[in-house]
Amino acid sequence: MGFEDVVSILGSGIRLSVPLILACLAGLWSERSGVVDIGLEGKILVGAFAGAVFAFYTGSAWGGMLGGVIATIFVSLVHGYASIDQRANQIVSGTAINMVSDGLTALIGNAIWSQGGRTPQLPDTALFNEIRLPFVETLAPVPVLGPIYKHLISGHDIITYAAFAFVPLTYWALYSTRFGLRLRAVGENPAAVDTAGISVRGLRYSAVVICGVLVGLSGVYLSVSQAAYFQPHMSAGKGFIALAALVFAKWRPWPALATCLLFGILDALATRLQGTVLPGIGAVPVQAIQSLPYILTVVLLAGFIGKAIPPKASGIPYVKER
Amino acid sequence: MSNPLRPLPQWADVALIPLLNVAAAFFISGLVVLAIGENPIEAVKLLIVGALGDLEGIGFTLYYATSFIFTGLAVAVCFHAGLFNIGVEGQAYVAGLGAALVALYCQFLPGYSLVVVAIAAGALFGAAFAAIPGYLQAKRDSHIVITTIMFNYIASALMGYLVVNILRVPGQMNAETAPFPAKGQVPQFHEILNKFGFDWPVTPFNLSFLLALACAFAVWVLIWRTRLGYEIRTVGANPVAAVYGGISPARITIITTLISGGLAGGMAANVILGEEHRLILEYTAGFGFVGIAVALMGRAHPVGIILASILFGILYQGGAELAFDKPKISRDMIIVIQGFVVLFAGGLEHMFRRPVATLLARRTSSPPI
Numbered sequence: 001m002g003f004e005d006v007v008s009i010l011g012s013g014i015r016l017s018v019p020l021i022l023a024c025l026a027g028l029w030s031e032r033s034g035v036v037d038i039g040l041e042g043k044i045l046v047g048a049f050a051g052a053v054f055a056f057y058t059g060s061a062w063g064g065m066l067g068g069v070i071a072t073i074f075v076s077l078v079h080g081y082a083s084i085d086q087r088a089n090q091i092v093s094g095t096a097i098n099m100v101s102d103g104l105t106a107l108i109g110n111a112i113w114s115q116g117g118r119t120p121q122l123p124d125t126a127l128f129n130e131i132r133l134p135f136v137e138t139l140a141p142v143p144v145l146g147p148i149y150k151h152l153i154s155g156h157d158i159i160t161y162a163a164f165a166f167v168p169l170t171y172w173a174l175y176s177t178r179f180g181l182r183l184r185a186v187g188e189n190p191a192a193v194d195t196a197g198i199s200v201r202g203l204r205y206s207a208v209v210i211c212g213v214l215v216g217l218s219g220v221y222l223s224v225s226q227a228a229y230f231q232p233h234m235s236a237g238k239g240f241i242a243l244a245a246l247v248f249a250k251w252r253p254w255p256a257l258a259t260c261l262l263f264g265i266l267d268a269l270a271t272r273l274q275g276t277v278l279p280g281i282g283a284v285p286v287q288a289i290q291s292l293p294y295i296l297t298v299v300l301l302a303g304f305i306g307k308a309i310p311p312k313a314s315g316i317p318y319v320k321e322r
Numbered sequence: 323m324s325n326p327l328r329p330l331p332q333w334a335d336v337a338l339i340p341l342l343n344v345a346a347a348f349f350i351s352g353l354v355v356l357a358i359g360e361n362p363i364e365a366v367k368l369l370i371v372g373a374l375g376d377l378e379g380i381g382f383t384l385y386y387a388t389s390f391i392f393t394g395l396a397v398a399v400c401f402h403a404g405l406f407n408i409g410v411e412g413q414a415y416v417a418g419l420g421a422a423l424v425a426l427y428c429q430f431l432p433g434y435s436l437v438v439v440a441i442a443a444g445a446l447f448g449a450a451f452a453a454i455p456g457y458l459q460a461k462r463d464s465h466i467v468i469t470t471i472m473f474n475y476i477a478s479a480l481m482g483y484l485v486v487n488i489l490r491v492p493g494q495m496n497a498e499t500a501p502f503p504a505k506g507q508v509p510q511f512h513e514i515l516n517k518f519g520f521d522w523p524v525t526p527f528n529l530s531f532l533l534a535l536a537c538a539f540a541v542w543v544l545i546w547r548t549r550l551g552y553e554i555r556t557v558g559a560n561p562v563a564a565v566y567g568g569i570s571p572a573r574i575t576i577i578t579t580l581i582s583g584g585l586a587g588g589m590a591a592n593v594i595l596g597e598e599h600r601l602i603l604e605y606t607a608g609f610g611f612v613g614i615a616v617a618l619m620g621r622a623h624p625v626g627i628i629l630a631s632i633l634f635g636i637l638y639q640g641g642a643e644l645a646f647d648k649p650k651i652s653r654d655m656i657i658v659i660q661g662f663v664v665l666f667a668g669g670l671e672h673m674f675r676r677p678v679a680t681l682l683a684r685r686t687s688s689p690p691i
Binding site for chain 2: 038078082086087088089091092093095096097098099100101102103104106107108110111114116117232237240243244247285287288290291294295297298301302303310
């Protein structure tokens with residue numbers, strides 16, 4: 001495997017990690033406020049479906065993005081209403097979101113276009129295009145740096161750059177603003193926040209909406225940037241990998257980015273190594289690489305490599321004292 | 323949101339609220355059918371005729387229901403201990419491996435003892451696969467929801483590797499094992515009935531149904547009539563009080579997940595040994611997740627679970643027929659209904675409690691002075 005191959009694997013690793021980063025940050029916002037979200041998988045599907053539908057009818061990628069994000073905010077609010085106002089079991093509510101989203105996107109897609117749930121191919125004008133950063137061609141002949149700049153740093157679409165920008169933004173908002181401090185507090189000790197006269201409900205609802213925006217972008221990326229159509233079940237477990245990454249990153253933004261990149265590159269590696277025979281090992285069992293994110297997360301959860309401790313109040317509905 | 327609720331009368335708690343929740347789920351599903359331009363009443367008619375209109379439909383309905391009883395019981399047993407086992411799908415999948423290994427490689431076993439051992443091996447594999455998340459929850463404090471989700475994917479990867487790369491018959495295109503011998507199969511009802519002279523159409527409905535009913539009864543005895551069941555319910559209600567009462571929550575957690583995984587393994591008896599007669603890729607087809615809906619709808623009680631399983635059996639069989647007649651209402655509609663049932667019977671289960679309580683209080687309490 002030469003340098004070119006490494007760059008190409010890293011490049012597709014970055015592309016595969018974008019939906020993970022967005023979904024993982026979405027889960028981070030929600031869970032840091034105390035609302036556990038295992039419905040990320042379903043919300044990605046809703047974002048992807050609504051994104052494709054709106055991009056198709058408006059003929060614009062931005063229209064698709066807007067439609068996709070509004071749809072996932074709505075789904076997030078349903079989960080929020082169950083978790084915050086109805087004090088539901090948040091795991092059950094998230095499971096319901098996953099099922100309804102999985103079924104509904106396929107059902108509606110099939111009812112409109114009768115292609116087994118697939119939407120028509122989006123025209124090029126309704127897609128987010130690659131952005132070529134300046135000096136790509138000037139730097140191209142430079143060894144090592146040239147290909148890295150051309151294939152890894154330049155040539156991605158707007159959602160990719162946004163996803164990477166959301167990491168420092170989330171870090172700043174959570175750790176350096178008053179809103180972020182309160183939001184983290186509400187996930188650890190809502191009673192204390194309530195005593196200070198700040199609305200627990202309001203904070204949790206805003207976290208749920210932020211979660212909806214981010215996870216919606218994750219879905220829109222799949223259909224409007226990557227595939228140019230929506231297909232049933234196209235999230236293929238990405239929401240759960242994002243959840244695993246969130247646990248693995250111990251609910252912190254920068255480690256979340258690193259974990260999602262790692263999982264994305266593992267995915268690219270698994271695709272690349274399919275069918276290749278390594279000397280001494282034999283045929284690579286692709287399934288082993290594919291299940292690595294899940295195994296790593298379980299090992300971490302078991303406390304064998306550090307300890308993953310979730311926000312203290314996550315999953316527990318807040319009941320105001322009577 | 324201020325004055326505390328007065329407790330509801332028992333009939334409302336046990337029957338009215340669950341019925342309202344399920345009715346809401348079906349009402350919203352009806353609106354979905356309307357929204358995609360079909361007539362919900364007509365759809366329900368087609369669905370019921372497809373599921374219960376003839377003996378063939380009934381056979382398929384009960385065949386699906388059998389799987390749901392197993393997965394529903396598996397989820398419900400964990401509910402009683404306060405655990406949410408989302409991993410029933412993976413546990414049932416791995417159970418298929420145990421059943422297939424015995425049916426294929428233990429053919430020295432005489433007569434029908436082969437299929438009995440195969441069923442036991444399925445339950446054992448299911449339990450073993452559930453044991454790891456159970457142990458991690460009990461001893462290492464790893465949340466069972468996250469670990470069982472991860473284990474579903476680990477099961478999928480592991481089984482994919484084993485079926486495609488190791489167990490597949492050489493030269494065979496389909497990813498499946500060799501067929502089981504006749505003595506490694508659970509007999510189907512039509513075979514038995516034909517022997518006695520009754521004419522029943524060929525359906526996959528098999529004796530596993532009786533095993534499922536027996537398991538439902540056993541779960542009822544376990545939860546409400548044994549000391550272990552009492553301990554399970556105590557840990558579920560209040561782990562701290564359980565410790566004070568001399569019960570070890572860690573021990574109960576492990577035992578409960580083992581029982582749950584074993585029950586999930588029953589699905590292998592129904593599908594792998596009873597119908598497919600070979601191990602195929604992704605044979606569980608999401609039925610482990612249906613168990614969540616069934617357990618919530620049946621209020622984690624075996625009788626409720628059997629009824630909910632039959633309802634979902636009707637939905638799966640009738641839904642297939644419906645999708646044939648009305649291509650717009652594809653089988654995804656069943657997943658939608660299932661999701662709404664989980665949402666209204668689980669997530670929003672208290673939504674109707676306040677209105678119902680207010681209504682009942684107004685009717686029963688006499689006005690002041």
